[in-house]
Amino acid sequence: MDINTINVITLAYLGDSIYEVYIRNSLIKKGIAKVSDLQKEAVKYVSAKAQANILTNLIEKNTFTDEELDIIKRGRNYKRNTHPSNTDIITYKMSTGFEALIGYLYLENKTTRLQEILSHIEVK
Numbered sequence: 091m092d093i094n095t096i097n098v099i100t101l102a103y104l105g106d107s108i109y110e111v112y113i114r115n116s117l118i119k120k121g122i123a124k125v126s127d128l129q130k131e132a133v134k135y136v137s138a139k140a141q142a143n144i145l146t147n148l149i150e151k152n153t154f155t156d157e158e159l160d161i162i163k164r165g166r167n168y169k170r171n172t173h174p175s176n177t178d179i180i181t182y183k184m185s186t187g188f189e190a191l192i193g194y195l196y197l198e199n200k201t202t203r204l205q206e207i208l209s210h211i212e213v214k
Contacts, residue, residue: 165190
């Protein structure tokens with residue numbers, strides 16, 4: 091499979107689910123047992139605003155390779171006519187770039203690198 095031929099929104103779609111499983115797993119390991127509490131805590135990490143903040147922080151720390159930055163930029167720069175009403179377009183585009191990277195790393199079986207990136211996220 092040539093990753094460059096996959097629509098970047100498809101990568102983001104997959105990345106969103108992979109990232110959410112990571113967050114849910116981390117919260118459960120923290121000892122949160124009630125689903126309503128898990129949901130409240132998960133939103134702190136999986137919202138577009140949270141993902142955009144995480145991405146910005148990781149970029150500032152020079153965490154990504156050039157290849158990874160290219161995937162992020164593809165996701166961020168993808169032209170869409172709509173975005174969720176609860177966030178601004180820039181935040182949404184940044185979160186899409188983050189999700190696209192997660193999807194890319196997963197599809198490319200770069201699980202060690204995926205774990206390295208996700209380990210920078212402090213789940214409290």
